[in-house]
Amino acid sequence: MDFSFSDEQQMLQESVQKFVHRHYAFDARRAILASAAGYSAEHWALFAELGWLTVPFSEADGGFGGLATDLMVLMEEFGKALVVEPFVAGVVLGGGLVSALGSPAQKEHLLPELMAGSLQLACALYEEQGRYNLASVATTAHVSGSHFLVNGTKVLVLNGPVADALLVSVRTAGSERDVEGISVVMIASNTPGIVRRDYTTVDGHRAAQIRFDNVQVPVSALLGQQGAALPALQQSVDRATLCVCAEAVGALDMLLHKTVEYSKTRQQFGAPIGSFQALQHRMADMFIECELARSIVMMAAMTLDADVPEAQKQRAVSAAKSRVGKAARKVGQEAVQLHGGIGMTDELDVSHYFKRVTAIDSMFGNADFHTARFARL
Amino acid sequence: MNAAFTPAELEFQEEVRAFLAAEFPSEIRHKIARHVPLEKDDFVRWQKVLHRKGWAAPNWPVAFGGTGWTAAQKYIFAQEMAKAGAPEPVPFGMKMVAPVIITYGNDEQKQRFLPDILASNVWWCQGYSEPNAGSDLASLKTTAVREGNHYVVNGTKTWNTLGQYADWIFCLVRTDITARKQEGISFLLIDMKSPGIKVSPIYLLDGTPEVNEVHFDNVRVPVENRIGEENQGWTYAKVLLTHERTNIAGVPRSKVRLEELKAGAAAAPDGQGGNLLQDPVFAHKIAETEIQILALEYAELRALAAVSVGKAPGPESSILKIVGTEAAQRIDELAMELAALQGLPFVPEQFEDGFDGELIGAEGEASAMLTYFNNRKQSIFGGSNEIQKNIISKAVLGL
Numbered sequence: 212m213d214f215s216f217s218d219e220q221q222m223l224q225e226s227v228q229k230f231v232h233r234h235y236a237f238d239a240r241r242a243i244l245a246s247a248a249g250y251s252a253e254h255w256a257l258f259a260e261l262g263w264l265t266v267p268f269s270e271a272d273g274g275f276g277g278l279a280t281d282l283m284v285l286m287e288e289f290g291k292a293l294v295v296e297p298f299v300a301g302v303v304l305g306g307g308l309v310s311a312l313g314s315p316a317q318k319e320h321l322l323p324e325l326m327a328g329s330l331q332l333a334c335a336l337y338e339e340q341g342r343y344n345l346a347s348v349a350t351t352a353h354v355s356g357s358h359f360l361v362n363g364t365k366v367l368v369l370n371g372p373v374a375d376a377l378l379v380s381v382r383t384a385g386s387e388r389d390v391e392g393i394s395v396v397m398i399a400s401n402t403p404g405i406v407r408r409d410y411t412t413v414d415g416h417r418a419a420q421i422r423f424d425n426v427q428v429p430v431s432a433l434l435g436q437q438g439a440a441l442p443a444l445q446q447s448v449d450r451a452t453l454c455v456c457a458e459a460v461g462a463l464d465m466l467l468h469k470t471v472e473y474s475k476t477r478q479q480f481g482a483p484i485g486s487f488q489a490l491q492h493r494m495a496d497m498f499i500e501c502e503l504a505r506s507i508v509m510m511a512a513m514t515l516d517a518d519v520p521e522a523q524k525q526r527a528v529s530a531a532k533s534r535v536g537k538a539a540r541k542v543g544q545e546a547v548q549l550h551g552g553i554g555m556t557d558e559l560d561v562s563h564y565f566k567r568v569t570a571i572d573s574m575f576g577n578a579d580f581h582t583a584r585f586a587r588l
Numbered sequence: 589m590n591a592a593f594t595p596a597e598l599e600f601q602e603e604v605r606a607f608l609a610a611e612f613p614s615e616i617r618h619k620i621a622r623h624v625p626l627e628k629d630d631f632v633r634w635q636k637v638l639h640r641k642g643w644a645a646p647n648w649p650v651a652f653g654g655t656g657w658t659a660a661q662k663y664i665f666a667q668e669m670a671k672a673g674a675p676e677p678v679p680f681g682m683k684m685v686a687p688v689i690i691t692y693g694n695d696e697q698k699q700r701f702l703p704d705i706l707a708s709n710v711w712w713c714q715g716y717s718e719p720n721a722g723s724d725l726a727s728l729k730t731t732a733v734r735e736g737n738h739y740v741v742n743g744t745k746t747w748n749t750l751g752q753y754a755d756w757i758f759c760l761v762r763t764d765i766t767a768r769k770q771e772g773i774s775f776l777l778i779d780m781k782s783p784g785i786k787v788s789p790i791y792l793l794d795g796t797p798e799v800n801e802v803h804f805d806n807v808r809v810p811v812e813n814r815i816g817e818e819n820q821g822w823t824y825a826k827v828l829l830t831h832e833r834t835n836i837a838g839v840p841r842s843k844v845r846l847e848e849l850k851a852g853a854a855a856a857p858d859g860q861g862g863n864l865l866q867d868p869v870f871a872h873k874i875a876e877t878e879i880q881i882l883a884l885e886y887a888e889l890r891a892l893a894a895v896s897v898g899k900a901p902g903p904e905s906s907i908l909k910i911v912g913t914e915a916a917q918r919i920d921e922l923a924m925e926l927a928a929l930q931g932l933p934f935v936p937e938q939f940e941d942g943f944d945g946e947l948i949g950a951e952g953e954a955s956a957m958l959t960y961f962n963n964r965k966q967s968i969f970g971g972s973n974e975i976q977k978n979i980i981s982k983a984v985l986g987l
Contacts, residue, residue: 339949342859342928366948367929388861408948412932413794413957420933420948479724489974540921547964551722551972552747552799555792555965562793566961573924573931573957579869 214509220284226261227288230254235292237560243295248373249417250296258296259328267303267450272310272322279450279515283457283508290461293560293567295415297331299454300369305332307447308378312395312435333374335365335421336444343576345380345444346390350423352381354430359383359396361404361426367574371419372409374400379423384438393441395434402426414570415563446521449528452575453515456508456528456535459571462564463504463538466546467497469561473550490549497542504538507531526588529581536578539568591889593660601664608672611637620673623939623955625796628711628753635677635708644706645682652690652698653706659892670840678750681705681712684828685758688775692816692824701777715745715759715778715802716825723975725760726769726822730804732761732776734811739763739776741784741807747969751787751800754780764819775821777813784808792965794958795936829971837912839885845919846878848952852926855950864926873925877918884911903983906976913966913973920960923952931957 216224234254243251258264266281268274275281282303289298302325309321309332324330341347350363361381368377377398385392398405404426409419435443471494474485484490507530514527543565547554554561572578593601616630638644646662648654657665669676677683686705689697704710721728730743741761751757757778764772778785784807789797816824853865853874864870888908924931930949937943938954948954967973981987 337929339930340857340859342857344859347859367932408946410933410935410948413934413961414932418932478720479722479727481727484723489977544964548967548972551968552717552965555968557791557793557795562961566793569924569957569960570932573928577925577928579925583869 216284220281223263223266223281224284224288227263227285230257230261231288231292231294235294237563240293240295244411244415249411249415250373254296255328258298259326263298264302264328265326267306268310268322268326272318273326274322277310279453279512280509282450282454283512286454286457287461287464290458290463290567291465293415293462293563297333297370297373297417299451299458300334300416301325301332301374303454304334304447304451305370305374305378307450308334308395308434308443311443311447312440314434317397317434330376331370331374333368333370333377333419334447335368335371335377335379336448337366338364339366340387343580344388345448346393346441347388348380348382348393349387350379350381352383352394352396352428354383355427357430359428359430359432361396361398361423361428364420364422366420367412368419368421369412369416369574371407371421372417376400377405377421378434380440380444390441392438393444394437395440395444396428396432397434398423398426398428398432402428412570414566416570442521445525448575449525450515452528452532453508453511455571455575456504456511456531459535459539459568460501460505460508462568462571463501463535463542466542466561466564466568467494467501469564470494470497470546470549477551484549493545493549497545500538500541504535507534522588526585529576529585529588532576533578533581533585536572536581539572540578543568591886593664597658597660597664600661601668604665604668605672607641607643608668608674611641612672612674613637616675617673619941620675622943623952624941625939626675628750631675631678632708632711634675635682638677639707644677644708645686647683648686648702648706649690652686652702659889659895663889663892667840667843670844673844676841677708678711680714680749680754680758681708681710684714685712685777688758688815688824688828691827692775696812697777697815710755711750711753713748713751713754713757713780713800713802715748715757717747718744719746719801723972725825725971726773728760728762728773730759730761731765732763732774732809734763735808737811738808739774739811739814741776741778741804741809743804745802745804746790746799748787748800748802749798749969751802752789752797756780757802760821760825763821767819770822772819773821773825774818775815775824776809777815778804778807778809779813782807782809792962794962795934796962837884837888837908838916839881839888839912842881842912842915842919843885845916845923846874846881849919849922849926850874852923852950852952856926870922870925873922877915877922880911880918881915884908884915887911903979906971906979906984909970910967910973910976916966917960917963920956920963923956924960927953927956930954931960934958 269277352359406422511531732739930953
């Protein structure tokens with residue numbers, strides 16, 4: 212048994228720490244959020260240069276290795292600095308789908324560009340009636356000659372506003388919640404018939420609600436076998452889920468750390484509030500939540516890297532997401548509460564960490580969804 | 589023991605319902621239904637309607653314009669107001685400073701300030717907290733130095749809710765810096781137009797500037813604006829804080845929100861072919877919250893009954909503050925869970941007056957997470973819930 216990081220992982224961690232220290236101060240991040248694109252193109256180019264965009268991919272695909280434990284190391288550091296660049300949405304999720312479903316030619320065409328930072332992808336997978344169920348696909352793709360005609364609406368397409376191309380789950384056969392008959396097509400963002408409503412999310416990321424009105428897509432835009440995409444969708448979403456869990460672990464640690472530090476300096480009733488036992492116990496509880504979240508995320512990452520049945524991997528990811536959701540609620544609320552009014556302000560970074568971990572609980576299935584999935588599997 | 593309404597009370601309930609149906613402005617009703625934030629004019633307009641009916645200040649003594657209602661009538665009124673979606677009057681004048689003026693002010697002050705509060709001619713804000721005096725309010729540092737017939741006030745007050753609208757502010761200030769900390773505090777009423785006052789907005793985590801910092805730079809305040817005796821302000825402030833706590837349980841509002849939550853859950857697909865109200869886990873969570881609010885409701889009714897036989901609201905009112913805010917925050921959590929992915933879009937333009945574009949998410953979904961964030965303040969303000977537990981420990985349990 213060995214829980215220590217490999218040399219490569221340590222180097223990766225240090226390289227992200229260096230970047231964050233140099234480029235991701237709170238005010239610098241605020242400027243990125245306020246920019247039109249919502250992320251920094253210079254940072255993105257640097258991510259590519261440093262090789263971070265290759266981390267999700269196997270060596271066979273030309274990547275760093277594709278280990279979930281590597282992603283965990285990277286994402287935890289991103290979480291500590293609240294990095295907003297669309298790594299999970301575009302590279303882990305989008306790239307993951309291409310890697311899992313794409314033909315050799317499609318991969319050769321897309322993955323090098325993605326790893327070089329010159330291609331932005333977004334995945335349009337969720338629908339209003341489907342809640343968190345990836346199999347609930349009412350968006351249809353009917354064959355018409357050498358084309359698909361795509362119709363439907365997707366919600367919360369992360370990175371949708373800046374993506375060059377969209378990977379869309381569509382129903383090519385069966386009815387709304389059938390597990391068979393789901394396909395993935397790649398559609399250029401500027402294709403006629405795409406109606407996009409762009410917005411910022413509550414935690415500062417960019418996303419869009421996207422309607423497809425008779426969008427014509429060549430049959431060659433299909434990724435993988437027609438009607439059999441659901442397992443790959445679930446697998447890619449699970450890896451993205453693991454990534455946001457690891458990101459949350461970093462953010463939760465910051466919430467704990469900042470709260471403890473504040474409690475040592477904030478004076479009320481003639482003493483630092485951290486000297487009051489009632490508050491000490493609450494910070495001890497926050498620490499316990501953080502450590503359990505970290506532990507279960509490590510479990511999940513190691514399970515994804517192990518040679519075990521897919522159901523076991525799904526179960527591990529659901530366990531992690533459920534527990535992280537619980538920790539996000541508890542630690543987030545307590546961090547704000549123990550800071551008092553100042554914790555509610557936009558000015559202090561605590562509220563931004565709180566918003567991010569709360570948003571993470573709501574995406575890719577919340578704690579209840581994953582607890583139920585864990586029980587089912 | 590009997591908690592049922594009498595025929596006379598039921599008749600009163602009908603009267604309130606009829607009044608609200610006829611008089612609550614439809615424009616304001618529409619704004620609230622669309623989650624559009626209300627502006628100063630909306631609040632004032634509605635309060636003036638209540639004033640014309642004589643119902644602006646149910647808790648005031650009849651001599652100053654109160655209604656003389658029984659506890660049951662006040663409860664019925666609050667419940668019907670919440671059901672109709674009518675906003676409570678802004679509390680700072682009506683519910684916070686007025687009871688202090690009524691109890692401790694002199695006749696001249698009562699005549700000068702109370703009619704304008706009752707008629708909503710003047711907007712008040714609170715000046716209690718300071719950047720370094722939050723839970724430990726008595727450590728406040730804003731000073732008021734006597735110079736002839738004036739006090740000269742210097743310092744900073746913070747968390748002034750809607751202070752950007754305020755005409756007047758009630759402040760706790762230090763008039764004796766040598767006394768023990770609770771003993772050198774006075775209660776001053778200050779005109780916000782006085783030279784030397786600067787208001788700066790504080791943006792909260794949901795992007796709203798609903799609170800402010802108010803800076804006092806050599807602000808001259810006539811001595812006649814002091815309530816009661818010099819250096820006795822802490823005693824008066826404690827009365828105000830107890831009143832603030834009895835108004836904070838928010839049971840009628842929480843009950844209405846819970847019903848909205850159930851309706852929303854019944855209309856929300858669970859992604860498996862059913863709806864969320866049929867989901868046993870979610871239904872269980874709603875039921876637990878409903879039970880908590882029921883217990884809180886009867887705790888509040890007991891407190892109201894005690895007040896109606898002449899007892900002052902006691903430290904037990906801390907229970908109402910703690911449980912009332914926790915219940916409201918629990919509803920926020922459930923609304924956020926209900927909204928799921930559609931709670932994530934930050935689309936404030938959707939909640940602007942006159943927005944006629946396509947809504948993202950079902951009714952209220954896009955505001956669910958923002959409401960959750962904003963309402964975290966509830967367990968912090970009005971004396972944080974930790975301070976309420978200190979009060980229970982000391983004043984009730986004798987620890």
